[in-house]
Each structure stands twice: as structure tokens, then as C-alpha cells.
Amino acid sequence: MAVATFGESVKRTEDPRLITGRGKYVDDVRLTGMAHLAFVRSTYGHANIKSIKTSAARNAPGVIAVFTGADLQEELGGLPVGWMLPDLKQPPHPPLAYETVRYLGDAVAVIVADSAYQANDAVELVEVDYEVLPAVVNGEEATKDGAPQLHEEAPNNIGFDWEVGGGDYAEAIKDPDVIVVKERIVNQRLIPNSMETRGVVADYDVGKGNITLYTSTQIPHLVKLLFSLVTGWPEQKVRVIAPDVGGGFGSKLYLYAEEVVAGIVARQVKRPVKWIESRSEAYVSTAHGRDHICDAEIAGKKDGEIIGIKVDLYANLGAYLSTFAPLIPTYLFGLMLGGVYKMPNIDCKVHGVFTNTTPVDAYRGAGRPEAAYLVERMVSRFAQEIGRDPIVVRRKNMLQAHKNGREVTTGVMYDSGDYKGNLNKALEIFDYKQFRADQRAARRDGKLLGVGIATYIEICGMAPSAVASSLGAGAGLWESSNVRVHPTGKATIYIGTSPHGQGHETTMAQLVSSELGIPIEDIEVLHGDTDQGQFGTGTFGSRSLAVGGAALFNSLQKVKAKTHRLASHLLEADPKFVTFSNGTFAVEDIADKTLTIQEVAGQAYAAANLPDGMEPGLEEVSFFDPQNFAWPNGTHICVVEIEQDTGKVEVQRYVAVDDFGNVLNPMIVDGMTHGGVAQGIGQALSEQAVYTDDGQLLSGSLMDYALPSADMFPMMELDRTVSPSPSNPIGVKGAGEAGTIAASPAVMNAVVDALAHLGVKHMDMPATSEKVWRAIQDAKEAQRAARATARAAK
Amino acid sequence: MRAYVETSGKGPTMSTEITVTVNGTAHTEAVEPRLLLAHFLRDVLDLTGTHVGCDTSQCGACTVHLNGEAVKSCTVFAVQANGAEVTTIEGLADGDTYSNVQQGFWDEHGLQCGFCTPGMIMTSEALLKQNPNPSEEEIRAGIAGNYCRCTGYQNIVNAIGAAAKAGK
Numbered sequence A: 001m002a003v004a005t006f007g008e009s010v011k012r013t014e015d016p017r018l019i020t021g022r023g024k025y026v027d028d029v030r031l032t033g034m035a036h037l038a039f040v041r042s043t044y045g046h047a048n049i050k051s052i053k054t055s056a057a058r059n060a061p062g063v064i065a066v067f068t069g070a071d072l073q074e075e076l077g078g079l080p081v082g083w084m085l086p087d088l089k090q091p092p093h094p095p096l097a098y099e100t101v102r103y104l105g106d107a108v109a110v111i112v113a114d115s116a117y118q119a120n121d122a123v124e125l126v127e128v129d130y131e132v133l134p135a136v137v138n139g140e141e142a143t144k145d146g147a148p149q150l151h152e153e154a155p156n157n158i159g160f161d162w163e164v165g166g167g168d169y170a171e172a173i174k175d176p177d178v179i180v181v182k183e184r185i186v187n188q189r190l191i192p193n194s195m196e197t198r199g200v201v202a203d204y205d206v207g208k209g210n211i212t213l214y215t216s217t218q219i220p221h222l223v224k225l226l227f228s229l230v231t232g233w234p235e236q237k238v239r240v241i242a243p244d245v246g247g248g249f250g251s252k253l254y255l256y257a258e259e260v261v262a263g264i265v266a267r268q269v270k271r272p273v274k275w276i277e278s279r280s281e282a283y284v285s286t287a288h289g290r291d292h293i294c295d296a297e298i299a300g301k302k303d304g305e306i307i308g309i310k311v312d313l314y315a316n317l318g319a320y321l322s323t324f325a326p327l328i329p330t331y332l333f334g335l336m337l338g339g340v341y342k343m344p345n346i347d348c349k350v351h352g353v354f355t356n357t358t359p360v361d362a363y364r365g366a367g368r369p370e371a372a373y374l375v376e377r378m379v380s381r382f383a384q385e386i387g388r389d390p391i392v393v394r395r396k397n398m399l400q401a402h403k404n405g406r407e408v409t410t411g412v413m414y415d416s417g418d419y420k421g422n423l424n425k426a427l428e429i430f431d432y433k434q435f436r437a438d439q440r441a442a443r444r445d446g447k448l449l450g451v452g453i454a455t456y457i458e459i460c461g462m463a464p465s466a467v468a469s470s471l472g473a474g475a476g477l478w479e480s481s482n483v484r485v486h487p488t489g490k491a492t493i494y495i496g497t498s499p500h501g502q503g504h505e506t507t508m509a510q511l512v513s514s515e516l517g518i519p520i521e522d523i524e525v526l527h528g529d530t531d532q533g534q535f536g537t538g539t540f541g542s543r544s545l546a547v548g549g550a551a552l553f554n555s556l557q558k559v560k561a562k563t564h565r566l567a568s569h570l571l572e573a574d575p576k577f578v579t580f581s582n583g584t585f586a587v588e589d590i591a592d593k594t595l596t597i598q599e600v601a602g603q604a605y606a607a608a609n610l611p612d613g614m615e616p617g618l619e620e621v622s623f624f625d626p627q628n629f630a631w632p633n634g635t636h637i638c639v640v641e642i643e644q645d646t647g648k649v650e651v652q653r654y655v656a657v658d659d660f661g662n663v664l665n666p667m668i669v670d671g672m673t674h675g676g677v678a679q680g681i682g683q684a685l686s687e688q689a690v691y692t693d694d695g696q697l698l699s700g701s702l703m704d705y706a707l708p709s710a711d712m713f714p715m716m717e718l719d720r721t722v723s724p725s726p727s728n729p730i731g732v733k734g735a736g737e738a739g740t741i742a743a744s745p746a747v748m749n750a751v752v753d754a755l756a757h758l759g760v761k762h763m764d765m766p767a768t769s770e771k772v773w774r775a776i777q778d779a780k781e782a783q784r785a786a787r788a789t790a791r792a793a794k
Numbered sequence B: 001m002r003a004y005v006e007t008s009g010k011g012p013t014m015s016t017e018i019t020v021t022v023n024g025t026a027h028t029e030a031v032e033p034r035l036l037l038a039h040f041l042r043d044v045l046d047l048t049g050t051h052v053g054c055d056t057s058q059c060g061a062c063t064v065h066l067n068g069e070a071v072k073s074c075t076v077f078a079v080q081a082n083g084a085e086v087t088t089i090e091g092l093a094d095g096d097t098y099s100n101v102q103q104g105f106w107d108e109h110g111l112q113c114g115f116c117t118p119g120m121i122m123t124s125e126a127l128l129k130q131n132p133n134p135s136e137e138e139i140r141a142g143i144a145g146n147y148c149r150c151t152g153y154q155n156i157v158n159a160i161g162a163a164a165k166a167g168k
Ligand code: FES
Pocket: B051, B052, B053, B054, B055, B056, B057, B058, B059, B060, B061, B062, B063, B072, B073, B074, B075
């Protein structure tokens, strides 16, 4: 019987089922009479649908029904947008296209069959007659005159123009001492690739008119709400269950077409239906991430003082607006352009652009990795330009440490942090001086060694609802909890967040155990079933502990207050003299007057002797809405070695110092950091979604998209600083995205550092062997040419 | 429920009878020749611990042991396993006692979402059978055919190292 404490690396309670194959993911749901769905998807990037012939498919073995977009146009409604911006263009987004397909993979029809094999066979028998239209896939090209147009509602394919800033950049660079460095920064499109693809099982109760959706999602409650809004299905008759979910990284944070279609089709055929996304399908039908083309400028003085940054960004939205698409390249990007620096002048313009590609939305970090990459690349680029050490330049411009709120140029309030402290600690672990000496020696031996530093800060803990709503959020972003202590003193809690690898069953139980003194094995954590508990927002934006944990903490305080009052009453003592620790109430100075929380819980239900006015039972609910966001920050250092002859980049060392505020379970936080860093290294070195000009996805399977494997990484060295966040009662900040945010600039700064002596100043991600090899050849060629010119001049 | 039973009445599907011993129990079933072993395990035998994470034989989530060797069960037809012995993740623990690898994954936090885990564990078992004392580099190379998107592999490498130690 172990009572867990805050800060202890408690082993995960989820794991026994998951290491024995007893987890339950959507594809493991089996219902009597269940039929299977398969989608017919567009094979073109842009085309009009002239006709769809379904008769052969309808007559195929096992096929129960075939529906086209036109068949279900009324019932399906349109997919919603959950974040508004001024003048946002919202073209209709039918779950099944019926007139025009706008990206490869846009669904046009759905097959219902007895088995998944039969459903997939029948897909081949559907004949769609397309009139192919010209396509555009590049976010900048799409805004030019004469570019193919996607939506009538969005002239020049512009979904929105947005800006943010502070100070006066244009004025500041008029100073003749100011040096302006310009660079085109491309943040390539990524494909999230959670190892479990998406999937949904829809179970229609013919008698009651209820629908249950089992779906692999990060936001079961929002899926329930949005499903009900788009289909008109009464919300109380919709139940959404997120069972074990095999990763998400932002890609399962929306209402998807297939969820709506499955629900409606189940009602049509009066059978449960299942759809499991194939991996190749996931490449085109699950939202992508990043895809920024950006003209950036950084301005500063010879002594290293940075005076501002200017950004003009084309953010590719894909063919339609996914649920949170307008939020990602705007607030989550633009507000972070000051990084951990004073950065007194910021000028940021963002153009959200429709193209004939899969919709783009949040992917781990969502907007913040793009901002940190841009800022950290530009700061290093600036340091290189003025011939100063990148660490000296960073230190010179960093914000001072603060504990309780610091307003920055973009108008937001960072909560707490010791930015130089992070940097110093990372440098200490790393031994920078030694490295530079090693690097010089390596260069003499013809080896290419480079170091990259990246600092970051990120807006997390979504969110103060009033702030979010004033910026365009379509729903409150608070979080909720319900704590039910049973008559035996064991507890069941329901949390509004929805884990998909984060280990909430462990950490939330750990919080309950540490607060109430109930052994962790006596605590059951429920989540992800909208019929089991109150509304919750979900798991994304590193918010689960900072907002959801805080909601749980508040419920626990209510339980403590009630049991304290009841215990005092039962012990016939003045509450002032009744203490509570380790699950036991005691009267100060009287040794034998004690009651355990289990005994008090029993009495709360027996209700034989309650204080005046106290209701029986022991169950509390809290909804927590923070006053500010939480702001994790840190410094990461990476060393790469590049093979001269092949351009192959190897990450040799990786040091990360992060400030996540207080840390509830260090083991879990470290694990999340490892995973985040790996995704950032993946972006820097190998991952990239590539479209042809006419909208075919070349990197459309795991064979063509270079997902990182175990042999790409060194052992990462992690450490922390701790500045408790004043934004929530437990002082935590969130750890889910940090690694991804810091890693790609750290790696790319290292790659450029390794090649800097050859004259290389910037390279776009991913730094593949080919790209690096070409950069080396070009640099050598340029050096040879320069030498020749110099000789000729002599 | 059998997932591959014909109910639409639009003609029979060809099927072949096979006997496969899975986790020590022999199963005789009539299956379509094209049925993948992964789907046979999951949908015919209801052993859903074996996961399917891709359709190009890349991810390794479906790894099982076929006659003692690690194979990607999405790349084997069920009929090819006729007469064979198959071990899946469900057959690894001895009652309540986990294998060293399973225990290592739990102790070292070698999993997060758990989706890659069954395949990762089955691959690790085979790796340690071939090489009971692998270096970090050998571990990383040995699991390079299994993708994990959550852990950055670090604690998986630690878990396999811990299992190797426990096996001594
Ligand atoms: S399912 Fe991916 S390799 Fe078998």
C-alpha cells in the first residue's frame, strides 16, 4: 500500500495492460453485427467530379451499401472551424466532397461491407469520372496572379491576413548603426505519424436514437459537441469514447470527416460500423503540420545587441480549414517571436493560404516550433554575420529572471523563468570551451564538427478562456475534474483531459494520493468517455497537468475541506487543532484521537453523525480556468558530425535543460522530453512531406517518408531548472512539446556551425545527406573561385 | 465474432483450412488464402495485442514469433503459418510473471502510448535471444525495423539493456 508523493517517479499504472497486449484501442473494439467502412478518395489534387458510378461496388461480395457525397449531403453538414480570426474566409468543408475535390485523398464516397477486406475490394470498383483542374501546392505561389483558385470565398486563395507586433521595427532600423540580416526560412511540411492511425467505431442504438462513437482522439468531449453541432444530433444522445489512444501529437485534435460519416452511416444501415485508417491513407487524410515559407529579417548592432525581428509568412493551410488551423500560424507563432530575448521591436505578418494539399493544423508544438526555429536560426545567423559567438549574443539579449509575470513586446505575460540560468546550466553540462578546442582540432583533421544552441519559450497551458475567446476560440479552454471517494475510502476520479501516451492514469492518481493520502492502487482514473463524467476540453498544448491537474487539485482541496470538517466533528475537536497528513486526521497533542480518511469517507456515506448542514456523500467537481498561460522554457545544445564525402549528419551529443516548473513525475517528464527531442531531430534531419506541382504526395507512405528510427539518436542528457508557474496552484508548466520546439533549431544551428568555415550561412530542413553534400561542394567551389579571382587580381 | 464471415449473400468466398498453434494452443480455422497472419491473430482468434501500424511492412508493430523467429505478421499470410508455432505478446508472460523484456519496459518507462510496444517487445525478445549481451549500438540497430513515435527510443534502449542484465 503505497502513498505516492509529488515529485516521485511512480511507475506507470497503465503499463501492465500495455506490455501484455491487453490494451484496448479502437481497432480492438468488436461489436455484434459490426460492418466495415472504406473510403473512396480523390486520386487528384484538384478536380471536378463529373459522375460517380457505384453499381459494380454495390454488387460486390459483402457490400451492404455505398454512399456518395451527394447521397449524404444533407445529413453530413459541413466540418466546423473552432478558431475565428478577423475576416477569416470559411469555405464550406463537406465531409464527403460532392462537386469538387481539392486535395489528394479528399473523400468522395464510402463503402459499407461485412469485412474490411471486402470494403477495400469494393473501393476499386467505384468509377469516379473527374475533370482534372490545375492545382497549386505551394503557399506562396498560390497567392500569385493566375494561380489556380480553390474556393470562390477566398480570392487569391487567401484565407486570412493577420499581423502582430510591438515597438516600431521600421523606425528602429533607420539607425545607421543597425545591421539587418535577411534570410528566407522554410519550415517544411511534416506528417505526424502517430503509430496508431485514426479509427472510429460508430454504434447506433436504433431503439433510443443514441449514437456512440469510439474514436482515436485527443478531444472526446469536443468531438461530441462538434459532431452534434454539425449533424444536428441532440448532444445528450451522443456519447464519445476515446479508448486507449496510440499517440496523437496534435493530429487527433479535430473533428474529422470520417467521424461524422461513420455516425451518419451507422444510422443509415442500422449496424455498428468500423473504419480503421490504413497508414497510406493516414498520409493523405490526417492533418499535416508546419509548412511555412517566410521572409525573415533580424536587426541589431555590431556589439551584439538585437533590436528587432521582422517576419512575412506564407502559412499553408491545405485545401480546407481544419478545426484549429487559423490558430496555429497566428497566435501560437507570432506571439512567440521575441523568444527569451528583450527583442524590443517585432513586426509579423501572416498570410494563411489555401492550396491543393491535405489540411494543415497542429503538430507537436504547433506554431511554437516554427517560431523558435525562426528566432534561433536568425539569432545564430546574426551572430555569424557580426562575427561573434552565438552564446555571447544570446546572453547579451536575454530577459532577466523573474518569478511572477513579465510583459514582453508582443503584449503577452511570461509567467516565470530563469533564462540565463538554463543557458548556464546547459553550458556547464556541455563544456563549451572544450568543445570549441575539439572542433578546431577536428577541422585540422578534415572532420566537420558543429555545435548548435537553441533557447526557447512556449505558450502552454491553454488557456485562460476569456483571453482565448477574445482571440477567437470557439470554446472555453478550462479543464475539469470529478473526485469521488467511495464509502470504503477508495477513489474514482474522472478527468476532462484525454491521454494518448502521457500517462494520466498514473500522474493524476499520484496527485490524488499525495493530497489525500490514499494509496495509489486504491485510485481509479477514468477519462475519455463523455457519459462517465463532466465535460472536459482534452489533451493538447501541454495543458493536461497545468490546467487539468490544477482542476483536480482544486477538487481535492474541496474533499479535504469537507473531510476535515467532518473529522473534526467526529473527533469532537476544534477544527483549528485537527491536522491532516498521510491520510490521517489527528488532534494536536492528543495521541489516540485519530481517524483515517477511509474512516471519514465511510462516515460521510453512513451520514449518521454529520455536522449541521453538511450533505452526505463525498464527491467534488471543479472547473479550473487559469488566469494566464504557462510558459515552459529552456536551452538545448546539440553536437553534430558531418561526413565530408557523403554529407551524412550524425547527432553526437544532445543536452537539454528545461524549466517545466514543478515536476510531478520526473520519469514521465523525461520520457516526454526524449520523444519531443526525437521528433525535432527528425524534422531537422530526415522528415519532409513532398508534393508534386499537380498535388501528388511523393512521400505518401512509410517507405517514402523518413521517420526516425532508433539508430539516429545518441543518449540525450537531460537536466532541469525549476521556476514554479504562478499560473496554477501546483506550479507546473507542461512538458509535452518542449523537446520538439528546441531540437530542430539546435540541430540546424549545429549543422550550419559545422560548415560555417566553408562559408555556409543557412540551410533549410531537413539536412539530408544529399543537401549537405551539395552545400559542401558548392562552398568548396565558391572558395576555389574566390582563390582564383584573388590570384588573377595579384 | 468472426470478421470474415460472408453475410451479404452475394456468393461464397474461397477458404482454406489451416491449423496454427498460437501461444501453445492449436487452432483450426477456415481462412481466405489472402488473409494476413496479423489479421488472423486479431480478427479470427481475437488476440488484439498484435497491432497493425502500417501497410508497407515498415513499422514492426505487428511483430510476432513464428517458429521462434521474429517476423512482421502483416507480411505473412495466415496460410503460410499452417502447421507453425506462433507466439504473440499475449503468450509472453508466465502467468503473472512478466518476461525480462516486459519487466524492463515497465521499469525503465519504455512505453508511452503503448501502440508500438507489443511489436517492440517481441523484436527485443528475439534480439536478446540472438545476442544476450548487446551494446547500445547493437540494440539500436536491432530495433531499427520497429518505429516508435513517442519515446525517442531512449528508454526502450534502456529497457532492453535492463532485460539483458536481468537475463544474466
Ligand atoms: S503492420 Fe507495420 S510492419 Fe506490420
